[in-house]
Amino acid sequence: MRVVLAPDSFKESMTAADAAAAMARGVRSVHPDSECVEVPMADGGEGTTAALMAALEGQWRTVRTADALGRRIEARYGLTADGLAVIEVAESVGIGLVEPADRDALRANSAGVAPLVIDALDAGATRLIVGLGGTVTTDGGAGLLAGLGAIWLGVDGTVLDPRPGALLALDHVDLTALDRRLADTTIELACDVTNPLLGPSGAAAIFGPQKGATPEQVPVLDGVLARVADALVAAGRPDVRELPGSGAAGGLGAAFLALGATLRPGVEVVAEAAGLDDAVRGADLVLTGEGSLDRQTLAGKTPAGVAAVAARHGVPVIAFAGRLGDGADELVGRGFVAVQSITRGPGTLADALREGPANLERAVATALRIRALG
Numbered sequence: 001m002r003v004v005l006a007p008d009s010f011k012e013s014m015t016a017a018d019a020a021a022a023m024a025r026g027v028r029s030v031h032p033d034s035e036c037v038e039v040p041m042a043d044g045g046e047g048t049t050a051a052l053m054a055a056l057e058g059q060w061r062t063v064r065t066a067d068a069l070g071r072r073i074e075a076r077y078g079l080t081a082d083g084l085a086v087i088e089v090a091e092s093v094g095i096g097l098v099e100p101a102d103r104d105a106l107r108a109n110s111a112g113v114a115p116l117v118i119d120a121l122d123a124g125a126t127r128l129i130v131g132l133g134g135t136v137t138t139d140g141g142a143g144l145l146a147g148l149g150a151i152w153l154g155v156d157g158t159v160l161d162p163r164p165g166a167l168l169a170l171d172h173v174d175l176t177a178l179d180r181r182l183a184d185t186t187i188e189l190a191c192d193v194t195n196p197l198l199g200p201s202g203a204a205a206i207f208g209p210q211k212g213a214t215p216e217q218v219p220v221l222d223g224v225l226a227r228v229a230d231a232l233v234a235a236g237r238p239d240v241r242e243l244p245g246s247g248a249a250g251g252l253g254a255a256f257l258a259l260g261a262t263l264r265p266g267v268e269v270v271a272e273a274a275g276l277d278d279a280v281r282g283a284d285l286v287l288t289g290e291g292s293l294d295r296q297t298l299a300g301k302t303p304a305g306v307a308a309v310a311a312r313h314g315v316p317v318i319a320f321a322g323r324l325g326d327g328a329d330e331l332v333g334r335g336f337v338a339v340q341s342i343t344r345g346p347g348t349l350a351d352a353l354r355e356g357p358a359n360l361e362r363a364v365a366t367a368l369r370i371r372a373l374g
Helices: 016-030 048-056 111-122 142-147 180-184 203-207 217-234 248-258 266-274 276-280 302-312 349-354 356-372
Strands: 002-005 035-038 059-066 072-079 084-088 127-131 151-154 170-174 186-190 262-264 285-293 317-324 338-341
Touching: 002 016, 002 276, 016 035, 016 048, 016 285, 016 356, 048 072, 048 084, 048 127, 048 266, 059 111, 072 111, 084 111, 111 142, 127 266, 142 151, 142 248, 170 217, 186 248, 186 266, 203 217, 203 248, 217 248, 248 262, 262 266, 266 276, 266 302, 276 302, 285 302, 285 356, 302 317, 317 356, 338 356, 349 356
Parallel strands: 002 035, 002 285, 084 127, 127 186, 186 262, 285 317, 317 338
Antiparallel strands: 059 072, 072 084, 151 170
């Protein structure tokens, strides 16, 4: 029996690699001779780098950089032997790095992402997978581009800081010093956000408030994003402001797209890089899961992406979760032969998180025993 184990992380309880290992223990407790193929997964958000480094046997690299407020920090990214770098923008400018009381939408910028990109290029990377999401920034990627060599200028030629408050005076951008290696680098954006850069569905309106923007600041930020996009177009870059995903990560999507990046659903990018299709081919069963399953799972979440790959090969899929939310039962027959909670009964959240690996192992074993009964 050949079983592919392709879970996402169970947040605050297990990494994707930990979850895959727990699943493997559960399988072998019932079928000791089974071949267990562990393929840790993610959807472009938190845990994407860890999942790919586990699947591809890459190495972590640590870089000195800054958070969204310019405070010195260290951030990590992953690098494989064949030149693939995996970067999560939230590692350096993530919302979790700035306390709610300190969030300043007109000050926060994405410059801290640039040192990770530069270090990857210095290390020989020729392909980047960038996980977009979870930032505390709304600068249209102006900080990132500044760190890569762009110069933001006012009408009188004054060099502007790449923070939204300063970019209110933006007139144009000079891209002549932009890192030339970017032109020869393939950049894939792993993201499930489809919002455009501007307007009522844009980066400022939809995501700005959670990043500290007041109602009065939202239209100001939208105007800054428009200035950044106008300047990039005037400098010869494509107009990407209406492209789906250009509003991701506070407009970092737009900046990377203007550099020639392509954006795809995160789970597809991770599945391809991790070789999930090859792993599933010829398998008897696929197990997946994440912290919560509900009707939103089908909207680009990792289990749905795994199920789509399995469906191409006619392999059944069972999904596990710490919590089954509204509509979880609707997943059965829509890519999954079963969905199952791993929790054993009433208890505290702390207990559930701590006991996650053991509970997942037990739940997998139970599911396989039931399956063996037909």
